[in-house]
Amino acid sequence: MHSLPLPHIRSVMIAAAAVLYAGILIGSLSTTIGPPSLFPYSDKVMHMAAWGLVAAIAATLSRTVWIWLAVAAGLFASSAGVEWAQSFIPGRSASWQDLIANATGIAVAGGFCALWARARIKI
Numbered sequence: 070m071h072s073l074p075l076p077h078i079r080s081v082m083i084a085a086a087a088v089l090y091a092g093i094l095i096g097s098l099s100t101t102i103g104p105p106s107l108f109p110y111s112d113k114v115m116h117m118a119a120w121g122l123v124a125a126i127a128a129t130l131s132r133t134v135w136i137w138l139a140v141a142a143g144l145f146a147s148s149a150g151v152e153w154a155q156s157f158i159p160g161r162s163a164s165w166q167d168l169i170a171n172a173t174g175i176a177v178a179g180g181f182c183a184l185w186a187r188a189r190i191k192i
Contacts, residue, residue, distance in 0.1 A: 079130060082130055083126075090123050093120070098161070100158060100159060100160045100161065113170040114170075116171050116174060117173050121174030121177055121178040123144060124141060124175040127144065128179050134183075141179055145172055148168060148175075149168055
């Protein structure tokens with residue numbers, strides 16, 4: 070999509086994305102961890118933010134739009150898998166609203182990164 074960060078920054082970004090992704094999986098599939106209810110629909114905002122942050126890091130690291138689209142599709146499939154797995158975990162439930170929030174976070178992050186990359190190229 071744009072010029073890539075320096076190699077050492079790239080490594081840190083990959084590690085950060087992996088840790089965040091692992092945190093999403095652990096938090097989503099745990100029976101004891103859950104998002105706090107700060108305001109109505111705050112869990113949906115947290116879904117968008119978490120998946121969006123992973124997607125933003127992935128978009129920044131992607132060499133081409135096609136790689137980004139493949140990663141975004143993988144993130145969406147992964148979030149759908151998490152929602153499906155929650156239907157089998159006591160105390161958890163699958164939610165279409167959560168899946169939509171996940172997809173929204175992924176799409177918005179990708180869109181912002183594309184706009185940012187486009188603006189950087191024009192400078």
